[in-house]
Amino acid sequence: MSQTRQFAAVILAAGKGTRMKSALHKVLHPIAGRPMLHHLMASVDSLSPAHKVVVVGAGREQLEEALAGSARTCLQEPQLGTGHAVQQAQGELDGFDGDVLVMYGDVPFVRPATMERMLGRLHAADTPAAVVLAFEPEDPLAYGRVIADDEGRIAKMVEFKDADEGERACHLCNSGLLAARAADLWDLLGRVGNDNAQGEYYLPDIVNIAIHDGRICAAVTTDDPNEVAGINSxxxxxxxxxxxxxxxxxxxxxxxxxxxxxxxxxxxxxxxxxxxxxxxxxxxxxxxxxxxxxxxxxxxxxxxxxxxxxxxxxxxxxxxxxxxxxxxxxxxxxxxxxxxxxxxxxxxxxxxxxxxxxxxxxxxxxxxxxxxxxxxxxxxxxxxxxxxxxxxxxxxxxxxxxxxxxxxxxxxxxxxxxxxxxxxxMVRGEQIVKPGWADRFHDAMKKKKASEKKG
The missing domain is CATH 2.160.10.10 (Hexapeptide repeat proteins)
Known part of the structure; x- marks a missing residue:
């Protein structure tokens, strides 16, 4: 589809990346000679976004230098989850009433066509409140599950630890990427709570809140799970x-x-x-x-x-x-x-x-x-x-x-x-020839060596 409605890209890059064990910010580690963040930014730029906001935290100075004014930044401090991170971008997008596409700086290979599919699904006839990018890995491990029908309409988003056996049998997993209209996004985020073990505000919770309101949310599934692979080590x-x-x-x-x-x-x-x-x-x-x-x-x-x-x-x-x-x-x-x-x-x-x-x-x-x-x-x-x-x-x-x-x-x-x-x-030193000099040198050195051995 050809994207006509304006959209803003919000890219989350506030994490400390401790598993990298590096002084360099995680999203600035290069792949094929280019920082992973710039791989993602290039794909976003190909769709001509109205705004780009990168949410930063630890290593803020490195990110701002690397971005060199190509995107706005906002600070998440303290870091209280992905929902809280996205909320920090609201001020930078004040007055913007288009769509918002939320991505992650350490998930660098999301294709422009996939971003377009997410934004396009947001404006389908059933007008979903949010669109989630889902994937089906060979081994779903402990990923959060997306319980959806054949049309991609979501019945429930559930974390693996909270899922029952039937829900865990579903292999449709949540990548974390999400699209929503700006007004819907800010309203739903304002209602997300932190009543969980980590005391954090999670972005996927907006889907369950919207569904509870009686609204539709939808999933778009990538055909390549590698497209949404995160890089943490x-x-x-x-x-x-x-x-x-x-x-x-x-x-x-x-x-x-x-x-x-x-x-x-x-x-x-x-x-x-x-x-x-x-x-x-x-x-x-x-x-x-x-x-x-x-x-x-x-x-x-x-x-x-x-x-x-x-x-x-x-x-x-x-x-x-x-x-x-x-x-x-x-x-x-x-x-x-x-x-x-x-x-x-x-x-x-x-x-x-x-x-x-x-x-x-x-x-x-x-x-x-x-x-x-x-x-x-x-x-x-x-x-x-x-x-x-x-x-x-x-x-x-x-x-x-x-x-x-x-x-x-x-x-x-x-x-x-x-x-x-x-x-x-021709620039050379004069060549000097001394007939027999090398023979006399060898004879003298052999005699000297023989004399030392006798001594």
Whole structure:
């Protein structure tokens, strides 16, 4: 359905996350290079919410810094349950009469389509007071149950500890996510009590209150229980990462990418690959990588913030750092590192090379062991290498320096001044030959060693 009524997203992130045992706020732990909270925010943003409110508590400063003004925040202190947490957002939504979608910062993979289904169900003909997102796990464990008919109309919400045997036999479970019209939400929350063992105010109680009033409440069921999996520990974080990575591997192979050993390739949240890209085993894509059609990423390469052009070849054992750009048909081989460098069309750096803050022209050849000396301990400087230039092995190009088109730098040179187009630059110490010196040295050392043994 196409969402036309305005809605506000309220995201609960006030929990301390003690099971993470981390100084970093739980919802800021990354999955595929992106904080789990930002995964959820991106899905919410795709539906163009009128308002976003994040309920914070412990670690408030970290969350406000991470959000950088992209959402309002409100403080829950003390923390008296999920119903109490949602109530803290009421002031931020004063005067808003649209729908409210309540989600959790540690449940990052709720799909936009699922959010739309919840909001759409809220405006069905039977006008439910609230819509709950339900799921059916393989093992329902101790989740709260949603007792509903075939149309999703809820008869009762019950916590596992309070459920009888018949209710526990129901495998439809409560995810905790909920949608309601703002007016209904605030009215129902105002009537939630805390007469329970924890003395807390629980959000799901609004459903039973509305049903007691004679109103309808409804459940929308996700077809993928993993969509509502919460992340509370390092183990669950690792499981979420593994699940996300496997989904991405399947996605890219369906898009025409060859993964030689899919289980060994790791993607970032924003990796972009074109069809007919080949990725060999043990490749890691960090954030900000784009790879054009026909490129090959060989084994054990690491790419981050890099653009790889059509038909390029990377690795094996190559590292592309932020700002690395490989133009069509260029190649970097084993143990080559690029940073803020452009490798022109058809240019090659086949092995053991560092290209930092550099521009390499089309067709240039960079010999083994070449480095661009770009840093003097205080500032960075650029190196420019012209088209078809040939840089001999084990050369040091001391920036700022420019090598002209078709120029040759002889192997072993340390170049600190510009080389004109078509010139040869050779910078080497004088070679000295002393005939027979090595033989005399060996003879003397052998005699000395033999003498020491006798002593």
């Amino acid at each position: 390092r183990g669950e974080l690792a499981a979420a990462e593994a699940l996300w990575q496997q989904e991405q591997r399947n996605y890219w192979m369906a898009e025409g990418v060859t993964l030689r050993a899919p289980e060994t390739v790791f993607f970032s949240y924003d990796t972009e690959l074109s069809s007919d890209v080949t990725v060999e085993p043990n490749v890691v894509f960090g954030p900000g990588v784009k790879v054009a059609t026909g490129a090959t990423i060989r084994a054990f390469s690491h790419l981050e913030g890099a653009s790889v052009g059509e038909g390029c070849e990377v690795g094996p054992y190559a590292r592309l750092r932020p700002g690395a750009v490989m133009e069509k048909g260029s190649k970097v081989g084993n143990f080559v590192e690029m940073k803020k460098a452009v490798l022109g069309e058809g240019a090659k750096a086949n092995h053991l090379t560092y290209l930092g803050d550099a521009e390499v022209g089309a067709g240039a050849n960079i010999g083994a062991g070449t480095i661009t000396c770009n840093y003097d301990g205080y500032f960075k400087y650029r190196t420019k290498i012209g088209e078809r230039a040939f840089i001999g092995s084990n050369s040091a190009l001391i920036a700022p320096v420019e090598i002209g088109a078709d120029a040759i730098v002889a192997a072993g040179s340390a170049v600190s001044r510009d080389v004109a187009a078509g010139d040869l630059r």
